[in-house]
Amino acid sequence: MAGKRKVGKLRFEEIVPELDPEERARRIETFINVLATANKVPGYQGCRYYPDKGYGEVFISP
Numbered sequence: 001m002a003g004k005r006k007v008g009k010l011r012f013e014e015i016v017p018e019l020d021p022e023e024r025a026r027r028i029e030t031f032i033n034v035l036a037t038a039n040k041v042p043g044y045q046g047c048r049y050y051p052d053k054g055y056g057e058v059f060i061s062p
Helices: 023-036
Strands: 044-050 055-060
Touching: 023 044, 023 055
Parallel strands: none
Antiparallel strands: 044 055
Protein backbone atom coordinates (compact mmCIF):
# COMPACT_ATOMS: atom_id res chain seq x y z
CA MET A 1 0.00 0.00 0.00
CA ALA A 2 1.21 3.45 -0.85
CA GLY A 3 1.43 5.91 2.01
CA LYS A 4 0.17 9.44 2.00
CA ARG A 5 2.77 12.11 1.62
CA LYS A 6 2.47 15.20 3.75
CA VAL A 7 2.69 18.42 1.81
CA GLY A 8 5.08 20.86 3.40
CA LYS A 9 4.34 24.52 3.68
CA LEU A 10 6.93 27.09 2.82
CA ARG A 11 6.82 30.47 4.41
CA PHE A 12 9.19 33.36 4.13
CA GLU A 13 9.34 36.98 5.03
CA GLU A 14 11.12 39.46 2.87
CA ILE A 15 13.72 41.43 4.75
CA VAL A 16 14.04 44.94 3.41
CA PRO A 17 16.57 47.12 5.16
CA GLU A 18 15.68 50.69 6.03
CA LEU A 19 17.62 52.77 3.53
CA ASP A 20 17.86 56.48 3.16
CA PRO A 21 16.86 57.74 -0.32
CA GLU A 22 20.45 58.38 -1.42
CA GLU A 23 21.60 54.85 -0.53
CA ARG A 24 18.55 53.37 -2.27
CA ALA A 25 19.33 55.41 -5.39
CA ARG A 26 22.97 54.27 -5.30
CA ARG A 27 21.93 50.61 -5.06
CA ILE A 28 19.46 50.95 -7.93
CA GLU A 29 22.11 52.60 -10.12
CA THR A 30 24.61 49.85 -9.28
CA PHE A 31 22.03 47.16 -10.11
CA ILE A 32 21.23 48.73 -13.50
CA ASN A 33 24.94 49.09 -14.29
CA VAL A 34 25.53 45.40 -13.51
CA LEU A 35 22.58 44.31 -15.66
CA ALA A 36 23.68 46.43 -18.60
CA THR A 37 27.26 45.18 -18.37
CA ALA A 38 26.24 41.53 -18.03
CA ASN A 39 23.87 41.75 -21.00
CA LYS A 40 26.31 43.80 -23.09
CA VAL A 41 23.72 46.48 -23.86
CA PRO A 42 25.01 48.37 -26.91
CA GLY A 43 25.40 52.12 -26.40
CA TYR A 44 24.82 52.00 -22.64
CA GLN A 45 26.11 55.23 -21.08
CA GLY A 46 24.88 54.91 -17.51
CA CYS A 47 21.85 55.71 -15.40
CA ARG A 48 20.66 58.16 -12.81
CA TYR A 49 17.97 57.55 -10.20
CA TYR A 50 16.17 60.49 -8.62
CA PRO A 51 14.93 59.46 -5.15
CA ASP A 52 12.97 62.66 -4.63
CA LYS A 53 11.00 62.11 -7.86
CA GLY A 54 10.70 58.33 -7.58
CA TYR A 55 12.02 57.47 -11.04
CA GLY A 56 15.26 56.95 -12.91
CA GLU A 57 16.72 57.53 -16.35
CA VAL A 58 18.89 55.20 -18.38
CA PHE A 59 21.20 56.81 -20.90
CA ILE A 60 21.89 54.98 -24.17
CA SER A 61 23.72 56.44 -27.15
CA PRO A 62 22.45 55.65 -30.65
